[in-house]
Amino acid sequence: MSDDTIMTPDGDANPIETDYTVGQDNIQPQIGPFGMDIHNPVFLVSGLTIVAFVIFATAMPEQASTMFGWLRPAVTSTFDVVFLFAGDVFVVLALLLMISPLGKVRIGGTEATPDYSYTGWFAMLFAAGMGIGLMFFGVSEPISHYSASLAEGAGSPESWAPLAGAAGVEMEARRLAMAATIFHWGLHPWAIYAIVGLSLAIFAYNKGLPLSVRSMFYPIFGERVWGWVGHVIDTLAVFATLFGLATSLGIGAQQANAGLNFLFGIPENDISMIVLILCITGVALVSVVAGLDAGVKRLSEINMVLAALLLVFVIAVGPTMLIATGFFANLVAYAEYLPALANPFGRSDTNFSQGWTSFYWAWWISWSPFVGMFIARVSRGRSVREFIFCVLLIPSMVSVLWMTAFGGSAITMVNEGFTDIAEADMPLQLFTMLSDLPLASITSFIAIVLVIVFFVTSSDSGSLVIDTITAGGKVDAPVPQRVFWATFEGLVAIVLLLGGGLTALQAASVSTGLPFAIVLLLGCFALIKGLMSEPR
Secondary structure (H helix, E strand, O other): OOOEEEEEOOOOOOOOOHHHOOOOHHHOOOOOOHHEEEEEEEEHHHHHHHHHHHHHHHHHHHHHHOOOOOOOOOOOEEHHHHHHHHHHHHHHHHHHHHHHHHHHOOOOOOOOOOOOOOOHHHHHHHHHHHHHHHHHHHHHHHHHHHHHHHHOOOOOOOOOOOOHHHHHHHHHHHHHHHHHHOOOOOOOOHHHHHHHHHHHHHHHHHHHOOOOOHHHHHHHHHHHHHHHHHHHHHHHHHHHHHHHHHHHHHHHHHHHHHHHHHHOOOOHHHHHHHHHHHHHHHHHHHHHHHHHHEEEHHHHHHHHHHHHHHHHHHHHHHHHHHHHHHHHHHHHHHHHHHHHHHHHOOOOOHHHHHHHHHHHHHHHHHHHHHHHHHHHOOOOOEEEHHHHHHHHHHHHHHHHHHHHHHHHHHHHHHOOOOOOOHOOHHHHHOOOOOOOOOOOHHHHHHHHHHHHHHHHHHHHHHHHHHHHHHOOOOOOHHHHHHHHHHHHHHHHHHHHOOOHHHHHHHHHHHHHHHHHHHHHHHHHHHHHHHOOOOOO
C-alpha cells in the first residue's frame, strides 16, 4: 500500500491526504467495565452527566420543573436570531453544493457503490429524520397557525398581508398556516441533516477518519481534534443527540397514550406514559442488539409502508381534489412567504419566531448528530449532488404532501363544522380528525402503531449513533454499550415528562441545540475545505 493510501472505516483503500489521519490513535477505544468499548473521556463525561441528570430530576422534580419552565423561553427569546440565521446558512450551503462542481464528489471515493437500494435508503432517511414529529404535528400545527391567523394575525410575521373579508380571511389564513407549517418541516430541517450527514460521510469514507463528529473539524483544528477540542465536540454531540431524542420519545409517548385512551380507554396519565416508554424502550433494545440491517432497516421499511397506506387513505377519503390542488398552492404560498419566515433580523412576531421556529430549529440541530451520522452510515457510494437532492428535496416534498393531506384536510373539516378537531388537545388532534373519517378504528390503530414504530426506530438508531460517538467512531461497538444508551434514552424521556411535560422536553432540546448550532456553523467551513481536496 502506498504512502498516500489508508484504510477507510469499512476497510477499503482510498487515496487521500495522509495528514488527515495523523494522531487519531489518541482516540482509539479502550476496553472498560462490563466489556464496554469506551472512548475516554467522552463516554465517562457524557455517561456520568446523564446519570446525574436522571438522579437530579427524579429526586427533585419540583426544582427540575421550575428550571425547565424557565429555560426554554430564556434560550429562545435571547438566541432566536442565532437559530434562524444558522438555519438559513445550512439551506443556502446545501443548495450551492448541489449545483456546484463539488456535487460530483462521490462519498467513499470515485469507485464506491451504494450499500443500499433507493427503497431501503429512503425508508431509513425518512423514519430516522422526523417520523414522530410528522405524526404529532401533522394536524395540530396547521390548525394552530390557522386559528392564530384568524385571531387577529397572532403568531404570524408582521409582513404577512392583512386579512380582509370573510372569504378572504379564511383563504389567506389557510395559506399562511400551510406556508408556516411547511417552513418548519421542509428545506430548513432537512438542510441541517444534509450538511451534518455529508460532512460525517466525507471525512469518514473519503478521508479515512473515525465516524465521529470531531472528524468534521480536522481542516480547522488539525491534530487538536484528537485532544480536548475533539472531546468537547463529541461530548456536546452526545448531549444534543440524547436530549433531542428524549424530546421526540416524550412527544411520541404522549401521542401514543392519547391514541390508546381514545381507542381503548387506557388512562391518559404519567403512569401510562412511563409504561409505554419502558415497553417501547424494551423493543428498541431488541432492535439495537439485532443491528442496523436486521433491526433498524427492517423496522424503517415497515414504517414507510404503513405511513404510505395512511397517507393514501386520507387523500382518498378526505377532500381529494383540494389536497391535489393544495399541494401546489401550498408550495407557492411557501415560496411567497419564505423571505419573511426565514428573516432572522428585526422580528417582532415573538410568538411565532421564538415559540415555534426557534424551538424547531434547536430541535432539528439537536437531532443532527444522530440523524446526520445515521444518514452518513447508509449513504456510502452516493455523489454529493445525489445525496443532497435525495436528503434535502425529496423528503421536503414528502413533508409538504403529508402536511397538505393531514393539515389541509383538518382545516377543511373544521370549516365544515368538525370543530372537535381544533378543540382537542394537541396529542389527540390526529385521532380526532381520523374519527371523523371512515374506518376510524382501523386508521387510528394504524396511527398508533406508526407512532410506536417511529418511536422504536428513533430510539434504536439513536443508540447506535451515540454508541459510535462514545466509542471513538467505531461502528460496531459491544452490545452492552448499545444497551446502556438505549436504556438511558428512555429514562431521560421519563424524567423530562415527569419534570414538566412538553415544556421540559422542549427546554432540553433548545438548551443542547444552542451550543451545537455554533459548532455546526463552524463545520460548514470545514466541509467546503474537505470537499475541495477531493477528486471530482
